[in-house]
Amino acid sequence: MLLKGMLVMLTTCPDKKSAEKVAKTLVEECYAACVNIINVENSIYMWKGKLKQDPEYMLLIKSKKGFREMESKIREIHPYKIPELISLSVETESRDYLSWVIDCCHSKQGKK
Numbered sequence: 575m576l577l578k579g580m581l582v583m584l585t586t587c588p589d590k591k592s593a594e595k596v597a598k599t600l601v602e603e604c605y606a607a608c609v610n611i612i613n614v615e616n617s618i619y620m621w622k623g624k625l626k627q628d629p630e631y632m633l634l635i636k637s638k639k640g641f642r643e644m645e646s647k648i649r650e651i652h653p654y655k656i657p658e659l660i661s662l663s664v665e666t667e668s669r670d671y672l673s674w675v676i677d678c679c680h681s682k683q684g685k686k
Contacts, residue, residue, distance in 0.1 A: 580675050582662040583635040583644055585652065586617065592653045593631035599651050600635060605644060607678035610634040638679040 587593035590611070597609035612632040619626055637644055641661045648659060667675075 580664045580667050580672055581635075581637045581639060581641065581644065582664055583633075583637065583641070583648075584658060584660045584662070585633050585635070585648055586614065586630040586654075586658050587633065588628065588630060588653060590631055593633055596648065596651055597633055597635075600637075600647065601678075603647070604679050605639055605647050606635045606637045607675040608636045636675055638676050 585596070587596060590613075593611045597606075597611055600606040600609055610633070612634060614630045614632050616627055617630045635644070644661075645659050648657060
């Protein structure tokens with residue numbers, strides 16, 4: 575399912591290596607036009623009844639694909655049993671950038 579505009583998703587990975595693997599797979603397989611990897615100093619969360627605190631890497635994913643299609647692919651390649659999968663509404667985007675995202679998510683070669 576394609577959207578009218580752009581989809582922005584967030585997910586986190588436990589380390590740089592897995593973040594790069596997820597990001598490269600999404601871009602190489604045309605699920606995303608661009609993935610920014612952001613080093614997060616600390617994530618604080620509950621897991622199995624215990625308070626946890628760990629460094630993570632956040633992926634900021636820009637795509638033209640639908641949420642369910644992206645969710646399915648990310649779950650397939652993600653190291654976490656329950657990955658964070660959040661989509662953000664994009665109110666507006668530049669036409670040129672959206673055009674580039676569309677091109678990247680439909681072909682094997684993006685142009686910028």
